[in-house]
Amino acid sequence: MAPELLQVLEDAKTRWTGKVKPGVDGGGAAAFHLECEAPELPDVCNWLFAERGFSFGGLIIEQRTRWELRYVFYGPDSGWAHVVTFLPATEGRVPSVSRLIHAADWHEREAEDLFGLVFEGHPRLGDFVLHNDVWQEGIEPMRKSFDGSRAVASREPDLTWKPRRIVEEAGAFAMPVGPVYSAATAPVHFQLETVGEDVIRAQPRLFWAYRGLEKIAEGRKADDVLLIAERISGTSAFAHSLALCQAVESLCQIEVPRRASWLRMFLAELERLRHHVAAIAGICESTALSVAAAQAAILEEELLRISGALTGHRYLFGMNVFGGLAADLEDNACRHAAAQVAQVSGRLATLQAMLSTSSSFLDRLENVGNVSASNARDFGLVGPIARASGVSRDLRRAQPYCGYERVEFQVPSESEGDGYARLRVFFQEAAQSARIIVEAAERIPAGRVRTPEAVLRPGAALGWVEAPGGAALHWIRLGDGGVVERYRIVTPSFANWHGFRLAAEDFAFQDFPIILATFALSVHENDR
């Protein structure tokens, strides 16, 4: 582990002598954990965040003999810190850290809704994942006692529930958008409070597509949960399945053959490239620059066809298995795909050049939807969105996995934080992905593509991946026989939806769809 991390560990020991139990994670992952009591929790977390430069990554809750709350932090440059606290099984109260670390806000609200834990001091607990006009309070589906396989028979929802209004101005009203709105969009509801021209407050209401994936995974075999992982968000299927595979492989000490590792990187970058091209198409579509949108859509379809021809599925479903890939890909096919990708990348560069000289297009993006660097850090934004605002963490660099340390690539970062900065980041990352693909195609070694039947053993581990939308964390706990006991999914869209309102507010109504398009958020990835 890096000396800086060890230093932080030492400082923690001296600062909270006796109150904090430090430890270093085995298995070679660069992580340490601090166990502390519930009352110390806000102080410890805030110390890591405010004074030592750590960023909040996610909250993992497990209900075992007692409650285990694991606050995962990213190190300033690399590494992890886990702050763990235990609560007795009957006592579900813990102090909230959200006032100090706002990035934990939604994690705590989700935990309260799904587990029934009370985060004292959090001002906004209540309707979040489970909508109050469909469910009553107290359902707590993530508790072990709740049977997730059947519908809940009797319910007493609050039919008079209405969203909170914040703007107090004469003539202000709250314009509702969704959940069914526009043409072919994912379900999300916005309450846009306005006096007519500008959106003063934009409040998204999510979880219309909440499928309870973490709950239905419990009790299933890990192989089937892999299928669920692919379908958290179909457009980032490979990335999420890769994260779960890495978690299980790290837990069960399964060695992944080098060929599989290279092919995984190849396919992951192919997915990233296609995701970013789709984002660019969405941005051009939102500004009604039809020809550019069509050009980008052509490239997206071509990438989908390349993926489909190469692996049999346009979204790369069914490729990852524990221990490698489910089927081998021929080297010629990979090189052919890489050549096609290079061609796509060239046309993408032309598109970028043309867009950067279209002043009416840039007018809609420049200085629109600004997210400042400090806000990006406070809200824990990740991925291209954060990198456009100066928060330049990329897990492929910070926490290399799957062989990324073996290839040359750049992690673009911009500082303006406006729509144009995000567009530029998408373009540059897409170019880098194409570069990795082309380089990887030449360097894939021969060999097996899968470790023969891996043995799954009980235990817990964290897997991570830099998904196209940003950092994703998967926490898996296996029981006997390869059955999943707990599956926790922290997605990049969850963090970025939280910060979306920063960009949408105080801009005109007409800018709203454009700002939404520049974020390229996935509702399904957030909702799970």
Add this chain to the structure above:
Amino acid sequence: MSQWVIKGLRSGIKSTRYPRTSETAPGISPGLPVATPMSAELAQAMAARCPTAALEPARTGIDVNLRRCVHCFRCARGGDGAIGWERERDFECAGVTSHGDNFGRVFTRSIHILVVDTGDCGACLNEVKQLNNPYYNMHRLGFFFTPTPRHADVLLVVGALTEHMRLPLRKAYDAMPTPKRVVAVGACALSGGIFGPSFMCAGGVGDFLAVDVEVPGNPPAPLAILHGLLVVAGRKPPAPLYRRIEEVDGQG
């Protein structure tokens, strides 16, 4: 601005000729399993491999219930007698339900579609969106997306129907004027997919709405969805959603 006009013109025509001719480009469809003859024990083993019970052993082989297939490819891979799988050409797979119907003569060449996502993974929705890209260009066939149910003729539903989306789906359906038809797209909408019925998901929209046309796949390729739309418009014949080995062999 003229750079865009020139760029567009120089890109040429990319649209597929389907449905006039079939489309054969690589990567357009993941295909679907076909009913394959095999021994009874093998059929049992194969059926056990399927995580969603889409494969059903029959007397002389294995039947496929397309509505449940989630494209995990477990049946297609594996050393012993893999199931048959038609790739590129197998996208005309939409079927009409027993109580459903197409539009008949009322709407054939101009249909407005409202898309409602009731909780899927996003892949089906993305494939639906691809129908507007220059490769498929559904406008040339007279299909248009509309944001409001008041203008919609077809309600295209994706997703496994979460509890939260019941009311919006019901309201959207009720707000559509007659005549209207419902097209369910994707394994989630047909049978719940890998999610299945649970405390949050209804396991498909078939019990909630009267579905007319079903398009199987996870996700179905854009051309499959297009086939489904052509079926609901009455311009293409439907395909069976249940592939029986008896029908393949011609044995009774």
Add this chain to the structure above:
Amino acid sequence: MSLLLVIILGLCATGIVLAIVLEQERIPAALGWLGAIASIVLLWFSGASLFGGAVFRATLWTIPSLATLTLSLDRLSALFLFVTGLVLLPGSIFASGNLSQYLGKYSLRSFSVWYFALFATLVLIPLSADAVSLLMLWELMSILIYLLVNFEHEDREHTRSGYLMLAIGEAGTLLIALALIILAGNGSLEFASMKAAGDALGEQARWAVFLLAFFGFGVKAGLIPVNFWLPQAYTSAPWPFVPVLAGATLNLGLYGIVRVNGDLLPVAIAGPGLVALTIGSVTALLGILYATTQSDLKTLLAHSSIENAGIITAALGAGFIFIASNHPAIAAIAFAAAFYHMLNHSIYKALLFVATGAVDSNAGTRNIDRLGGLIKVMPVTGAFFLVGALSIAALPPFNGFVSEWLTLQAMLQSAELASTGIKIVFAICGAILALTAGLAVTCFVKAFAMSFLGMARYESAAKASRARASSTAPMGFLAVLCVFLGVAPTYVIPLLDGAVAPIAHQARAADALVPPFFSGSIHHGELPSAFVADFHKLGAQVGQSVMPGRGLVVLHRGAAANPVVFAMSTSYMAVVLLLMLLGAYVVFRLIVARDRGVERRTVWDGGIRRLLPEMTYTGTGFSNPVRVIFEAIFQPTTVEDTRETVGKHFRAAIRRTRGENHVLDRLVLDPISDAALWMANGFARMHHGFLNAYVFYGLGALLAALLVARFT
């Protein structure tokens, strides 16, 4: 004729006596009956002159070395009296119904007394034919209006508005007095001799008379920069009085302008007309801008009155320019447009005020942001308000369309003028008026839609009761008039002709606008046959067997040098519209809906559980784009924005308030008051209490007087 006048004044006197004698509960009924009867007699009186040409003249008594108080009725006065009668009739009925809410709070006696006194004044002012009686009656009217506006005197706001109105009214009266004195010169103060003396005035005196009279009468007419009292006064005035205030008293200002510049001192150069045109156009634009961004219906209508007064003045100005440029035929069109618009404005503004009064009484509020969905609970009021809104928004086939169309056509005729500079001014002012017309549509779409359509935003709006008969009947009368004046312009224009002709120095001015297409009409033979043939091909003779009169097409043919034709027929438009609507209804009912029922479902709201009123557009939101586009004029002075948070990022509340003051306050009032205060401060510095300095001042004044005496 004098008998009729005596009857009118007698009824007013009876009203005053009864108001003092009767007990308070019976006063509203008395007011209603007497007011209605007096209005009808007034209509008869003025109609006899306007339609029949009857003349009336009476000298009252002579004030030595001043003037002989004279009353005289010519067709111009008759027109204004007729309009007043048309407004006072429904106004009195509405007032009688609305007055009883003040029982016990304020003195109905006082109201009734002042009301009838004002009635008499409104009748006598257009009749007065000498400066003294005019000024005395004008003063009396100003005071009575003040008393009526300040009727709810417990409210400080009302007293302030009333006082402002009174003060600026006094200034206006002063300007009028100066104008009339200059006009009289050395002669007597009767209008007859003023007319004769007018020719002898030099150019500077003419300008002085024009400007003084224009701005003096402009106070009452609501022209910038002296109309800043109007919105507040209209808002503070009690409901029973508001229709009369808007429909009758505003016209008196216009009457004064027309009387002085059209009759007593006819314009000879284009300058005065240009001033009137420009000020009218800018008044109209500012009026409608502020109307569009108002959320109080009463204030909205007040600003709209300013807009209409501006349009009328602009048309008058155009007419003056055409007279000065020797185009009497076009001047006649402009004046016809102005008078038509004045007539229309009185009718539809009174209608809108009565309807708004009914809304305020029954829904408890007149704030647009608190209303909504009223058409379900007050359908009759809603229908009449809609007629008023369509009329004021100048949509065919209602009356506002006819007068706006005529006004804009008159503007376009400026192409015939010689001077390029004048044409440029016409072009700019025409554009401003067109912009005004567009904004007026926005404004009244907002006023109607946000108040009557959609969902009720507050309890009181959802539970409003239906309007009383004493409100519905006047609304119905006025709405019918709106429709009639819109659908039958070819009958109205010849009636206005009597008032237009003397001012435009063009006899038979109506002929220029209503050609006798019907073969039965008198002057049909005078039309060139080719012309008749062309227009008969377009159907200009349709209806000649069933309708009396000259024709149903309003049409003007330019002079031989510029034979441009402009034409319109709201009569035909109305018929076609009715047929289309009827046809559509029949087709739908008999053919389309035959096998199918019509289902009603809830509004599509995106799939949320229920649509709340707070999610629907407010009036403020609807008009916000106008506020943003014209930011330079509105210039919000304070925008407070406080954001309450818990922790750093949890938001509890965002509170914003916007303060605005009127552009006139900024550009006119504030500089004047600042200057006055500066002078006052300067003078205050001179009052420091040192006796020596005061003696010095006296010495200085004596020296100055000696010097002046020495050198003159």
